[in-house]
Amino acid sequence: MMMQHRELVGSPIANDGKDGFRERMRRITDGMLDEGALVTLNCRINGGKAPWFALRVWTGREKAVEKTLEDMGIRSLVPMRKGPDYRRRGRIIKGQMVPVIHGYVLVQLLPRPEYLAGLQGVEHAIDVLGGCEQPRRLSDAEVNRFNTLARGGEYDFERPAEIVVEAGNRVLITDGPFAKLTAQVVTPNRNRRGDVVVSVSIMGGEVPVTVPLALLQML
Incomplete structure (x- = not known):
């Protein structure tokens, strides 16, 4: 309408x-x-x-x-x-x-x-x-x-996801509003499923965001 x-x-x-x-x-x-x-x-x-x-x-x-x-x-x-x-x-x-x-x-x-x-x-x-x-x-x-x-x-x-991440790992966000941006893992995830908190650098600042593990690729 x-x-x-x-x-x-x-x-x-x-x-x-x-x-x-x-x-x-x-x-x-x-x-x-x-x-x-x-x-x-x-x-x-x-x-x-x-x-x-x-x-x-x-x-x-x-x-x-x-x-x-x-x-x-x-x-x-x-x-x-x-x-x-x-x-x-x-x-x-x-x-x-x-x-x-x-x-x-x-x-x-x-x-x-x-x-x-x-x-x-x-x-x-x-x-x-x-x-x-x-x-x-x-x-x-x-x-x-x-x-x-x-x-x-x-x-x-x-x-199930294909990766395990540790705090400090560098990852690539594959899709969504942060697609093609690199990020640093804040919270580890060894379960191969679920979510992970990452920090994304944008506009000169760090943006914390929680994303599915399946949305990440290791760098």
Whole structure:
């Protein structure tokens, strides 16, 4: 469903009025995202391929942010996988579906800083990976591959992996928002399944992220 672009009021946001600063900022954010959604939709209809970005969000709120963006007409995606199985009183309880990488939502939007800045105003959103001026981009093909592998069970928690990692190992992240980046292992994993915490160097800083062991290759 395509949303109508809301007109923005031109008065300074710090002025006193019937609504407060938070409400005015919400309207500005919504206006930017509405405009970005319409322009991106037109780009797709006309044969263009808008890039994807990774929006960092509160852990546990990934699907809520995805729904908020979809309701605004912005294409978004949280690739899912089966989480860990639990054993209780001799029974195995199958794992529930969880995000492949906690704390991130993939968003397709034209790469204009004002549109990307608008994403940060969405409830439970934190920031755009790489920043709004030079964000880290993913292509349609990369996102489709990542989602296809996730849906096929490649990143399920209980799926056996081919590697064992120790703290300090250098690894390559093969797919997803951190695809083709090198990282340093923070927590060891000798189980050949499950997750591992790695530290990724990006924008001059270190970003800790928990990823499936199956998403890594040894360097």
